[in-house]
Amino acid sequence: MDQFVLQGQNKRLCSDDVKRRSPRKKKVKVEKHESVKEEDKESSFEEFSHPIPWQKIEAGGLDCDYALLFLKEEADELFRQLEEEVVYSTGEEAKVQVFGKVYNIPRKQATYGNPGLTYTYSGVRRQAWPWTPTLEYIRNAVTDATGQKFNFVLINRYKDGQDHMGEHRDDEKELDPSCPIASVSLGAARDFVFRHRDARGKRSSRQIDPVKLELAHGSLLLMNPPTNTFWYHSLPVRRKVLSPRINLTFRRILVDTRKTIKEEL
DNA sequence: GGCGCAGCAAACGA
DNA sequence: TTCGTTTGCTGCGC
Numbered sequence: 001m002d003q004f005v006l007q008g009q010n011k012r013l014c015s016d017d018v019k020r021r022s023p024r025k026k027k028v029k030v031e032k033h034e035s036v037k038e039e040d041k042e043s044s045f046e047e048f049s050h051p052i053p054w055q056k057i058e059a060g061g062l063d064c065d066y067a068l069l070f071l072k073e074e075a076d077e078l079f080r081q082l083e084e085e086v087v088y089s090t091g092e093e094a095k096v097q098v099f100g101k102v103y104n105i106p107r108k109q110a111t112y113g114n115p116g117l118t119y120t121y122s123g124v125r126r127q128a129w130p131w132t133p134t135l136e137y138i139r140n141a142v143t144d145a146t147g148q149k150f151n152f153v154l155i156n157r158y159k160d161g162q163d164h165m166g167e168h169r170d171d172e173k174e175l176d177p178s179c180p181i182a183s184v185s186l187g188a189a190r191d192f193v194f195r196h197r198d199a200r201g202k203r204s205s206r207q208i209d210p211v212k213l214e215l216a217h218g219s220l221l222l223m224n225p226p227t228n229t230f231w232y233h234s235l236p237v238r239r240k241v242l243s244p245r246i247n248l249t250f251r252r253i254l255v256d257t258r259k260t261i262k263e264e265l
Numbered sequence: 266g267g268c269g270c271a272g273c274a275a276a277c278g279a
Numbered sequence: 280t281t282c283g284t285t286t287g288c289t290g291c292g293c
Contacts, residue, residue, distance in 0.1 A: 098286040099274035106287075166286050193269095201271070210269095239267065 059211055061230035062194060065222040066213065069145060069184060075218030079186040081134040082246055086110050086155055093126065107163040113152035117253050120172060121154075128152055135248070142182045142250055146222060150182065150250035158190065161241030167195060167234040170223070170249070179252035180224040185215040187245035191238060192221070194231045215247075 057064040070078060088094070088108035096105050111119050112135050113128030120126070131139070135153060143149055156165065170181055192215050199208035211231075215221060223233075235247075 096286065098288090100276075101274070101287085103287055164287095166288090168286070236268080 057211065057213065059194075059231075060196070060208065062196075062211060062227050063224040064227060065224065067145070067220050068216065068218050069141060069220040070186075070218035072218060075186055078134060078138060079217075079246060082155075082186065085132040085134050086112075086157070086246075087129065088155075088157060089126070093124070096121075096124070107165060108157040108159070110155040110157075111152070112155065113253070117152050118174075119152060119154060119251075119253065120174065138184055138248060139250060142184065142220060145220060146180070146182060148179060148182065148252070150179075150252055152251045152253045154249045154251065156247045156249075158188075158235070158245045158247070160244065161188075161190075161238035164237045165235040167193075167200070167232040169197075169228045169232050170251070171228050174253050176252040176254050177225060180222045181228070182250040183215070183221040183223065184248040184250070185219045185221070185245065186217060186248075188241050188243040189214050189216050190235055190241060190245050191215075192233065192235055194227075194233050197230055197232060200232065 053067065055066040057066055088110045094105055094108070095102050097103075109121075109126075111126045111128050112131055113119075115128075115130065117128040118125050119128065139150055139153065158164070175181075192213050194211040196206065196208040196210075198206040199210070213221075
């Protein structure tokens with residue numbers, strides 16, 4: 001499998017199908033998003049600069065952008081603050097029912113966002129807590145970097161390499177299908193695997209290699225449409241990882257089918 | 266021992 | 280009525 005080293009903190013990014021985008025300045029990235037006005041672009045570069053350029057990750061139907069969003073010192077501080085601020089689900093909310101069996105979710109979860117928003121996961125509807133200062137800071141940094149606005153964040157905390165997340169797609173109906181999902185990683189670096197929906201299981205119809213990458217401390221992974229239509233993703237068990245990781249996935253949730261949250265932002 | 270992957274479980278909606 | 284989808288665990292092979 002091909003492997004290539006990224007600049008900065010990240011160690012590796014590997015896939016047979018990944019094309020590497022030549023390094024560009026952030027301007028190229030921002031221009032991609034029409035919501036950022038022309039005259040605002042240069043000023044936003046001054047406010048927020050990236051330790052490394054964006055990397056494009058592409059395969060059939062998969063479209064992601066990867067960058068280091070925070071330098072190590074800042075990422076360390078954000079991790080520390082989140083450890084103090086974030087309140088994770090406990091009790092029944094920390095369980096999931098799969099095929100009639102109830103399991104403890106192999107990680108901790110929390111949901112924050114704009115007032116009144118809810119998120120449905122495995123049939124369980126969760127209320128969003130109000131934004132904390134640190135979460136708002138990170139959300140603003142993601143918005144500055146991407147030109148996208150988000151009204152909700154799902155937080156997953158993996159205490160070590162035993163904690164994990166099974167293969168799934170983020171294709172809930174309440175998500176704005178035009179908005180990418182922005183995944184910010186803090187803490188231990190963990191492998192992240194994409195698998196095409198047609199390449200799963202013994203009777204898979206196509207031979208498509210999985211796309212694997214390592215999500216570094218302080219990194220941002222943008223999953224652009226239609227990635228979540230065709231590709232499942234997972235965070236596999238890594239027993240050698242002994243330290244915790246916090247992952248924040250920023251999303252744009254629709255209020256209902258007629259009115260989008262854009263109106264509220 | 267770590268990792269990748271297939272198979273399995275029951276219920277619901279299209 | 281049938282089919283697809285769902286998430287986590289377990290077992291097996293490498």
